[in-house]
Amino acid sequence: MLQRGAMESTAIELEGQAGDAKRNLTQGMLDALGKAIVTGRYDMRPFPTEAEIARAYGVSRSVTREAVKMLTAKGLVQAKPRQGTRVQPFQAWNLFDPDVLRWLLERKFSIEVLRHFTQLRRGIEPEAAALAATARDGAAIDTVYRELERMRAAERGEDDPLAADIAFHLAILSASGNPFFLQFSRVVATALTTSIRFTNRIKGHTASIAEHRDVADAIEARDPERARACAALLIDNVLDLVDG
Amino acid sequence: MLQRGAMESTAIELEGQAGDAKRNLTQGMLDALGKAIVTGRYDMRPFPTEAEIARAYGVSRSVTREAVKMLTAKGLVQAKPRQGTRVQPFQAWNLFDPDVLRWLLERKFSIEVLRHFTQLRRGIEPEAAALAATARDGAAIDTVYRELERMRAAERGEDDPLAADIAFHLAILSASGNPFFLQFSRVVATALTTSIRFTNRIKGHTASIAEHRDVADAIEARDPERARACAALLIDNVLDLVDG
DNA sequence: ATTGTCAATTTATCATATAAATCGTGCTGT
DNA sequence: ACAGCACGATTTATATGATAAATTGACAAT
Known part of the structure; x- marks a missing residue:
C-alpha cells in the first residue's frame, strides 16, 4: 500500500511498508x-x-x-x-552509494563490517593528511584547527566528543583538496558513529587530543610524510580496539 | 536520432549521437x-x-x-x-559510479581528474597490499602471481599489456579480503582503460615487471610493511607520469 | 504590507497498446 | 536420430495520452 493519493487505482491496500523515505x-x-x-x-x-x-x-x-x-x-x-x-x-553493487550503504548498515552491521570500514580508513586518511600537507590550503587548515579546538572543548564537556572527533577527520579529508577523498565523508562518519554502539570498549576511550594535534601540526608544517604517519597512528589505535 | 526500431514515432532524425553505450x-x-x-x-x-x-x-x-x-x-x-x-x-555526484567516472575522464581537461584518482589509488592499493600480506589467502596469492605471469607474457607480445597490468592490480585488491577494497576494482579498471585512451602521454610507458613482482613477493612473504611500501612505489611512478 | 486565491508549469502516476528480445517447443527435412 | 528452423510465449522496452500532485508567480482582497 504505497498508495498516497487516490487516482483510479483499484489495488487493495495490503502490501508494502515502504519505509520512511517515501517522498513519492x-x-x-x-x-x-x-x-x-x-x-x-x-x-x-x-x-x-x-x-x-x-x-x-x-x-x-x-x-x-x-x-x-x-x-x-x-x-x-x-x-x-x-x-x-x-x-x-555483491561485488557489482555500488557500496559507496549513500542509499546502498544505508540499506546495508540498517540490517547487516557487525564488528566485521566495522573492521573493514576501519581498514579502509587506514588507507584513506593517512593519504588525505599527506595531501593536505602538500596542498597548503590555509582556510582548510584553519578548519582543521578549529575542529581540534572543538575536541578540546568537548573534553571540557562543552561539546559532543563524538561529533567533534568526526568533524576533525572530515576536515582532513576536505583539506586534501581531492574530491575523491571527500566522497568518504559519509563512510567515515558512519564508521565512527557506529563504533560507539558496537564496541563498549571504545565508549570509555576518549580520543587522544595530542595525537590528533600531531596530525594537524604536521599538515601545518607542510610535512606530508609526518602527516601520513601521524594519521596512520590514529587509525591504528582504532584498529587495535576493533580487532581486539 | 536515438531511434533504433520504427514504431510510430514521427520524430525527425537530427539530434543525438548518443555515444557507443546505446544497448537501448x-x-x-x-x-x-x-x-x-x-x-x-x-x-x-x-x-x-x-x-x-x-x-x-x-x-x-x-x-x-x-x-x-x-x-x-x-x-x-x-x-x-x-x-x-x-x-x-559536484559534491553530490557519486564519483565512484563507473559511468560518472568514465564521463569525467572522457571529457577534455581530464588530467586533473586522473591525478586526483591516482592520488586515491596511492591511498588504496598500498593498504590493500598490506592487508593481502596479512590475510594469507593462498588462492588469492596464486592469482596475483598468475597475473604477474600474464604481464610477462604481454611483454613478449603474447597478451595485452594494459589488460594484464589492470588484472594484476585488481588481483591485489581482491587479495585484501576486504569488500570495500574490492569495490575499487571496477573504478580502477574504468579509469585505466579510459584514461589511457584519452592521454597520449602514458601510452609509451610499459610497467616495470620487477617492481610489480616485488609487491607479489612481499605479499607471499607475509610482510605487510614491505608490501605497502612496494605498492606505494608503483603508484608513485604513475603519479610522476601524471604530475610531470 | 500581508494573506489568500487562482492559473500555469512541470514532474508524478496511471493506463494501455505495441515492439523487441529471448527462450523453449515442436516440427521438418535429411 | 539429429540439426536446424519456425513459431508461440514471456518479459522488458518504448510510445502515447490522460489525470494527479506539487510548486511557483501573479494578482486580488483586506
Missing part, C-alpha cells in the same frame, strides 16, 4: 526493493517481474520500472527482456 | 545526458524538461524519465514538480 511512490519503491535485495530476500527466489511488483504493491508499472532503473544505476540489478530482472552479485 | 534507447539517453552534464552544458542554461528532451531526441517520455531517474540515482540531478530537473552540485 518511486522513492518508496526504491527503498523497499533496495532493502529487500540487500537483506537477501531474492537470494533463493527470483526477483519479481514488473507486473508482479506493480500488483503486489498496488502501483503502476511506470513506478516499478523507474525504481528498477534506479536500482540498475546503483548496480544492484540488471534487467533483460524475457529473462526478467536479476539481482547482481 | 534509455542507456543511450543516460550516456548522452550524463556526458552533457559533466561537460557543463547545463551550467549556464537550465536542464531541459521531460517534454523538451523527448522532443529534442525523438524519444518517448518513458525513455527520458527513466534516464533522468538513473541520473538521479547517480547523484547528478534532482527533479521536482514545477521547478523541473536541476543539475546537482
Whole structure:
C-alpha cells in the first residue's frame, strides 16, 4: 500500500511498508526493493517481474520500472527482456552509494563490517593528511584547527566528543583538496558513529587530543610524510580496539 | 536520432549521437545526458524538461524519465514538480559510479581528474597490499602471481599489456579480503582503460615487471610493511607520469 | 504590507497498446 | 536420430495520452 493519493487505482491496500523515505511512490519503491535485495530476500527466489511488483504493491508499472532503473544505476540489478530482472552479485553493487550503504548498515552491521570500514580508513586518511600537507590550503587548515579546538572543548564537556572527533577527520579529508577523498565523508562518519554502539570498549576511550594535534601540526608544517604517519597512528589505535 | 526500431514515432532524425553505450534507447539517453552534464552544458542554461528532451531526441517520455531517474540515482540531478530537473552540485555526484567516472575522464581537461584518482589509488592499493600480506589467502596469492605471469607474457607480445597490468592490480585488491577494497576494482579498471585512451602521454610507458613482482613477493612473504611500501612505489611512478 | 486565491508549469502516476528480445517447443527435412 | 528452423510465449522496452500532485508567480482582497 504505497498508495498516497487516490487516482483510479483499484489495488487493495495490503502490501508494502515502504519505509520512511517515501517522498513519492518511486522513492518508496526504491527503498523497499533496495532493502529487500540487500537483506537477501531474492537470494533463493527470483526477483519479481514488473507486473508482479506493480500488483503486489498496488502501483503502476511506470513506478516499478523507474525504481528498477534506479536500482540498475546503483548496480544492484540488471534487467533483460524475457529473462526478467536479476539481482547482481555483491561485488557489482555500488557500496559507496549513500542509499546502498544505508540499506546495508540498517540490517547487516557487525564488528566485521566495522573492521573493514576501519581498514579502509587506514588507507584513506593517512593519504588525505599527506595531501593536505602538500596542498597548503590555509582556510582548510584553519578548519582543521578549529575542529581540534572543538575536541578540546568537548573534553571540557562543552561539546559532543563524538561529533567533534568526526568533524576533525572530515576536515582532513576536505583539506586534501581531492574530491575523491571527500566522497568518504559519509563512510567515515558512519564508521565512527557506529563504533560507539558496537564496541563498549571504545565508549570509555576518549580520543587522544595530542595525537590528533600531531596530525594537524604536521599538515601545518607542510610535512606530508609526518602527516601520513601521524594519521596512520590514529587509525591504528582504532584498529587495535576493533580487532581486539 | 536515438531511434533504433520504427514504431510510430514521427520524430525527425537530427539530434543525438548518443555515444557507443546505446544497448537501448534509455542507456543511450543516460550516456548522452550524463556526458552533457559533466561537460557543463547545463551550467549556464537550465536542464531541459521531460517534454523538451523527448522532443529534442525523438524519444518517448518513458525513455527520458527513466534516464533522468538513473541520473538521479547517480547523484547528478534532482527533479521536482514545477521547478523541473536541476543539475546537482559536484559534491553530490557519486564519483565512484563507473559511468560518472568514465564521463569525467572522457571529457577534455581530464588530467586533473586522473591525478586526483591516482592520488586515491596511492591511498588504496598500498593498504590493500598490506592487508593481502596479512590475510594469507593462498588462492588469492596464486592469482596475483598468475597475473604477474600474464604481464610477462604481454611483454613478449603474447597478451595485452594494459589488460594484464589492470588484472594484476585488481588481483591485489581482491587479495585484501576486504569488500570495500574490492569495490575499487571496477573504478580502477574504468579509469585505466579510459584514461589511457584519452592521454597520449602514458601510452609509451610499459610497467616495470620487477617492481610489480616485488609487491607479489612481499605479499607471499607475509610482510605487510614491505608490501605497502612496494605498492606505494608503483603508484608513485604513475603519479610522476601524471604530475610531470 | 500581508494573506489568500487562482492559473500555469512541470514532474508524478496511471493506463494501455505495441515492439523487441529471448527462450523453449515442436516440427521438418535429411 | 539429429540439426536446424519456425513459431508461440514471456518479459522488458518504448510510445502515447490522460489525470494527479506539487510548486511557483501573479494578482486580488483586506
